[in-house]
Amino acid sequence: MANGTAKPTGLAFSRETFAKLTPGPFLQAHLQQAEPVRANGRSLDAFRTPTINTGSLSHSNGSAVVRIGDTAIVCGVRAEILLASDIPNPPSDDLSKDEIVEQMGLLVPNVELSTGCSPNHLPGNPPSTLAQALSYRILSLLHTANLIGLQDLRIQYAEPPTDDDLPDEGPKVVTKAYWTLYLDVLCIALDGNPFDALWAGVLSALQNTLLPKAWWDPDREMIVCSPLASEATRLQLRHLPVASTFAVFSTASLLKARSEAKSWVLADPDDFEEAVCVETVSVVVTSEDDGRESVLKLEKCGGGHVGKIEMGQCVRLAHQRWRDWQVVMSGG
């Protein structure tokens, strides 16, 4: 203090120390530059490139391994037979075919996060709130999207004509059983944004699913399946919706005026960014039969910084992401 000629030495932190001590200001320092960039080097609206590997599990009807950056998940589809005679309350006739799939619960997703995929999800614990919420989000999205028609999941039987039937009536076709698809999704590594990867895994596994040829044997009174792979049918999905998640980083705090807060929308957040962002937006888009792209689902929670303009940008980015995913999912 007495002689001011000596310069005080500054405290020089390494990048990693700075990130660990104050993650919020660390990210803000990156975003406030003239060319905003994120801590992982991506630009604000850059998604991570996904890779999909299907059909690697030998015992399941369909499987997929999806990797988005360091997030990796495995999804396996098993088809089991549900006999119509075992259903206590058969669906009433006035339900449309797609509602029957939902009401009878023919699609059963289950997300397992307690696998040691990240330090926040220690194994051996019962499913956390996040795992249960993700399971439910996938279930509701499967029903909303109407991906699978009931005719792919039904095993029907044309009863032979008896003497009581009128001569000009066609053969009576009755549904003897349904295929129930159990979708088990295991998260192997989690680096932020589980929902996009889980949904992509479910979709790819369903696309890869082979259902064996099954019919009702009237003599043995049971469903019989053919073991030949050549007679198995691949499940047809009506369309391929794609999910995109965004996180919003804002400098708002209780000590500052609301108008002074700045916010940035980050596409496909990783674990570090998810920890400092409170607000998230999730968009699911698909394309109709005539090629028009439509929004299937919008979710937003955690804050009020995303308005109409930012939401429009998110949807536009989600459409772009949909086109990128089509290339990956068709094996490009």
Next chain:
Amino acid sequence: MPLDTSSYALAHLRLDGRRWNELRRLHAQTSTQAAADGSSYLEMGNTKVICTVAGPAESRKGGGGGGNAEAKIEVEIGIAGFSGVERKRRGKGDKRTSEMRHTIASAFSANLFAHLYPHSTITVNLHVLSQDGSLLAACLNATTLALIDAGIPMSDYIVACTAGSTASYASNDEDADPLLDLNGLEEQELPFLTVGTLGAGEKVSVLIMETRMQMTRLEAMLAAGVDGCRQIRSILDGVVRAHGKAVLDSAIS
């Protein structure tokens, strides 16, 4: 049934075309997960297992255990619903799973240098993605790789494989061949044992047999199993060395 086909009687080829002393395709990778301290992925034929190791870390129960002079090893096994031929959701108290967990934990407690980490716990998590025979052996091999990847010192690799016998299909003792590395179909029909050795020598660390068979055939099966373990050890050692070399090369460049 797996040996009823004429191919075995005429040419001594099993259903998948292997001879009695041939292992299935063994594929292993280490350091597959960035978040875990050590991780590995192992395939023995169609049996696919992922292993992650967390630790050594402070015990969750705090100092309640008193003076633990050595690290405790805890094993958790999760068998996925799509792994087997039928979809079975196994609960936590499943006896078969508990026995496997205890076997793996006790095998490694004797082998790891646990005295270097007192009052701590090493947690091993195994996920079975697909089961086609040799499940316990695959779990032991995957655990060895993951523990090496985590940097926990041990005296040697613990490697395991299964060995069976064609005793029920042979007309007399001389024709009863031992079989190495049984797949799922063979395990259901033939008597077999799982043997785990410490390194390439003859020190047997794990031996589990749950089927009946005559004593005279046991020695041949054990010899075949120990030989198979020796082959597996050299494969796993190659994987570990290749990974180490890759890490060193990327650090230098």
